[in-house]
Amino acid sequence: MTHLPYIAASYVLAIGVPLFFAIGTTLRLRAAKQRLALIDPRGKR
Amino acid sequence: MDTRQTVAPPRPVKLFHRFANPGQFLRLSGRVLPWLYGSGVLLTAIGVIWGLFFAPDDWQQGDTVKIMYVHVPFAWLASAGYVSLAICSVLSLIWRHPLADLAAAELGPVGAAFTAVCLATGSLWGKPTWGAWWVWDARLTSVFVLFLLYLGHIALVRAFDDPTRGYRAGAILALVGVINLPIIKFSVNWWNTLHQPASIGLTGAPTIAASLLWPLLFTTLGFTLLFAAITVARTRAGVMERRIRMLLMAKTSEASQS
């Protein structure tokens, strides 16, 4: 007995969700850094 | 509740306050983050490849047992994430720790998503093994309640115009919800449930054969590191965004004065 579709779906979810968050957070961090570099009087951070 | 006792002693307070400094946090987290991501990806990859291609099948379930390698880490992180949320809430309510507020607000969505994955993979495991996608037994229901608690926290933290009031309300909700954690843990022992009892505990050896257990240890540690990495990165972004808001506010008030 094999249940490949169930296994594949589980692994796609388990890897996809953290990946989605990691990419989203990286983009958010980059945007915040650029913004801060423009307006922060203390300069680099 | 044990989560409170761990933060109660006065000695670590000074330590907390050193990290309360947002500049300090940004420096430290910037150094730690690549290592968290790197080790998390590495351990998860080892665990997943080992589990999918090298670990033997279970004698009853066949290859369906491979879902365990992703379901169990997410189930553990659903609860562990909530414990972190509760710790942040205590730090926020008692010590008015500014970083704890930001961290709690950033933890909520990650915890909710991981709980959703736990429920979904559990469902995908339940259909072929038990014969049902979902049953309302005590374990499944209490984890579903945990998911609702996360959603409530996400909504409450963002519901007020004054963010401080949102953080306060969210912290109280999070601490009330802590009562659900022992219910999740012990539901399978206290009541008749369709969900099986824990295979790995603090007392007694695990009831999983060693050849099936190893990949699980890797994926559990790997996903935990990834969860930590995502949370730290989000909190970093939160600190920076708050600084941007404050700078912009200062600028507009300067402009209106001159």
Added chain:
Amino acid sequence: MKRKTKRLLILLACGAGLASAAGLTLSAFSDNLVFFVSPSDLGKNTPNGRQMRLGGMVEQGTVERTSGGHAGARFKVTDGKADVMVTYNGLLPDLFREGQGVVVLGVEQPDGVFKASEVLAKHDENYMPKEVVDALKKSGEWNPSSGSPPPNAVWNAPAKPAGS
């Protein structure tokens, strides 16, 4: 008293109150939180025609699969003290076997036979590869259709070479 200490005390008091309230509620409702009843529980009441869930182990040597057109089975569910005859028309889950834990949804007939409309297989907390089970069967340490496996110390020892 410092304000921080005061806030801590208030929080602890609220927590203690909440915990005891929840504990009392749970113990009061614990009967309603039960997902299934056992065969001995079922024997205590007379059949009332209400739908319920019955949980237990499929008794060894009692499974008769219906031959012919549609899938189905008759088997006894036991908890070691009492057993109940169950009839079921439909596809059994993959994990269904003698000695396996099951939860069946259905109605107890006046003659004491439990007519099931759904059969769920209950998995236990033990996971092991086929080779380990075969080794245990061979050495006579465990017969899967007779109940739970022996303590894991017995079967994790032969499993180690397979894991490395």
